[in-house]
């Protein structure tokens with residue numbers, strides 16, 4: 216099999232990018248760096264500004280202020296702007312946007328239209344081989360499955376060997392079984408080619424599994440940026456904690472650096488005495504046992520969610536019931552009395568936003 220030459224490795228810097236439409240601010244002072252050949256996942260709820268930021272990186276949109284640099288070259292900035300086609304950036308978007316009237320080969324050649332024809336044909340052939348879709352070369356997009364279309368779109372985007380690749384929810388149209396495979400294959404290929412990647416997703420699992428650097432956006436601001444482990448295990452605020460795993464939210468009042476709740480007391484560093492706060496207790500950090508240590512509760516329901524099982528447990532003084540998840544199948548039945556313990560280090564306490 217022919218292997219395409221690696222792309223030029225480029226770091227990408229986003230420096231204080233601010234943008235808005237009319238009076239509405241959409242991005243506020245956004246900064247982050249993606250190392251050359253690294254993969255960053257931009258994640259956030261709908262409307263947090265992910266796509267606008269990607270459009271700015273692509274050069275489709277000009278930021279109101281701030282800079283975008285690739286390998287030290289200013290792409291957007293005060294008095295400087297490089298047109299999208301001259302940025303050396305490839306895109307892969309959700310709807311693939313293959314040309315319906317062009318064959319697979321011609322779709323890939325479209326990305327190489329600035330090159331000499333014989334070299335372009337060789338490159339297109341290499342790319343199709345690399346993605347194991349040579350046998351589809353003469354087909355038209357309507358004759359392809361979703362996964363095949365995605366590969367063709369990837370081949371088209373990668374054929375010019377961009378140093379940077381922008382992915383906007385490129386796997387969300389694929390069904391779950393296909394998605395995981397296509398995503399890991401795509402990222403493995405991009406890593407092999409040394410391409411720097413910025414991937415937009417609203418799926419927390421996808422961000423944690425794909426990005427070595429995760430940037431969490433809320434209302435156009437970076438809430439937190441770091442490794443997947445940092446974002447999952449050390450969230451900076453309630454929003455960051457809830458984004459990656461929905462928790463049992465247990466209210467209490469802080470005293471002496473701890474939060475007293477019906478489920479026990481949890482460390483509440485930095486909170487003054489008498490502040491209303493919430494302990495975010497993820498369902499998987501709770502353990503149930505038939506007897507022993509812990510707060511007493513009563514099992515009120517069981518649901519199998521696939522790999523994990525969720526039990527709901529009523530605890531006096533707590534509403535709604537606690538959600539407890541485990542990959543082990545519980546022997547506890549509905550109505551049995553249980554003891555509940557929480558892994559204290561994995562409980563996050565933040566001031567109660569809804570109380571102010």
Ligand SMILES: Nc1ncnc2c1ncn2[C@@H]1O[C@H](COP(=O)(O)OP(=O)(O)OP(=O)(O)O)[C@@H](O)[C@H]1O
Pocket residue numbers: 236241259260261262263264265266267268417
């Ligand atoms: N051309 C535009 N004119 C006016 N407002 C816009 C325009 N493009 C985006 N917006 C607004 O900017 C905000 C951010 O939109 P953006 O598409 O960047 O968010 P997103 O995080 O990508 O959301 P989603 O996950 O739903 O795609 C939204 O409030 C949106 O309505």
